[in-house]
Amino acid sequence: MVTEAPRVPSTDHVVIVGAGQAGSDAAAALRMAGHQGPITMIGDEPHLPYSRPPLSKAFLLGEVDEGGLILRSAESYRDHEIEILTEARVSSVNSTERHVVLDDGTIVPYDKLILATGGRPRSLPNPELSAARNVFTLRSARDASLIRQHLSQARRMVVIGGGYIGLEMASVARSLGVDVTLLETNPRLLSRVTSPVVSDFFRQLHQDEGVEIRLDVCIDKFVTDDAGNFESLYLTDGTKVEADFLIAGIGLVPNTELALGAGLKVDNGILVNEYLQTSNPDIYAIGDVARYPDQQHGGLSRLESVPNASAQARRVAANLTGDCLPFNSVPWFWSDQFDVKLQVVGLSRGYDELVVRPDPSRARAITVFYLKGGVVISADIANSPKDFAFAKKLVAAGAVVDSALLANAAIPLRDLVPLPAAI
């Protein structure tokens, strides 16, 4: 890995592969930082870069249409001389010649390359579902449009996977009056990202809203109709689950094929150094696909989230324009389910102490802090934006706080935030 601070002449041609949040934010940030050279962004979807989080929320509920998701207008890119190739797929990266090849044979030369290729939803491996037209995953606006059509006609939906996508889908479907069965192989929801107490909070919420949740289950087989569409499934305990359509929210596979083909180091994501530079110093990787040295939590992290994509985009743009610093951003996440807004700051992995801050005055609210060696490393906060505001400051400061104080709702969190060090 190259660890030397990179620097880019301002006339360099920067090519960005991937036109999602990370790609668009990187292009914009490069221009705002004064980059003068050409910028080309290449994406395989027909749309201009758009915001994905509403796809599983407001878009499915019909509160926002495709146009409302667009991050920046065509005129804006044109005014700032950012070339966008839509419906264009990069078939290979030639890191020796420094160009990318599109699948129609077009060659696009680069001086610096940013891989913002994101990921694709993991699909169910079962061959019996390969012809089914009522089995979905959710990543793109196209996916969401298809799901929206089915939601408007269906009576029953089955969701496989009790992660954020599955739970948000369940929430939207219930709000539209669709019956939902949610299946999870782990004994609790959100097991990859949160603690049992928060898992229970969301199980209760979804059950109260009429979602049938089945934890710790395995699927024995799927049954399809004559046309090959999903009809029902059987769990290994013999239970039959029927539904009009099925959604799988079982994770994301990082799109690392181009990086592998270019000889870059890849291991569950494209490996980058603290400057977001891959094992080739002219190539950077950002967003859902990038696995980076995590200054906050130690080890390597690869986060699938818009704030992370956006923060890395801004960091890489700054690094390419001379304001070179390691990436060191406190991650945060959010999720909307029914009338609950979950806000998460930091990663709770490796916590050795958990503190629930009770607040009996608010319904459907919970605030949980995670500490490691006395330091507040993360918090999960449902329906308390004020707690989130201060939790963000506590985590960013690496604050050491007595857990008894955190647990005492009579003490305002504001009083626990350390003052900035005097200069």
Next chain:
Amino acid sequence: MTEIVYVHQSGQRQHVQAGESETVMHAAVSNFVDGIVGECGGDLSCATCHVFVDEGWAGKVGTPSPDEEAMLEAVAVEPTQFSRLSCQLKCNANLNGLIVHVPEAQ
């Protein structure tokens, strides 16, 4: 269209034509206004689209909701009575010419 004027820390003024019912945050992001981030896309989750509404306009933009007030506590730069999250400011004819000041950090 509604004209929004973003005043940067340097004193530079950036004039943007915003669409009807577009938010002041989205107009900024779409038009490459540096210093307004909007990480959550307007979901009132992140507090990275903080602006100070110009004193002369303060009476015309309404008041923040309780959730916005709470999130204003999370902003990077000390909020004032003129602080708003720009994702909560929707453009309309009455706001034509609105002046907002971009803070030093989000």
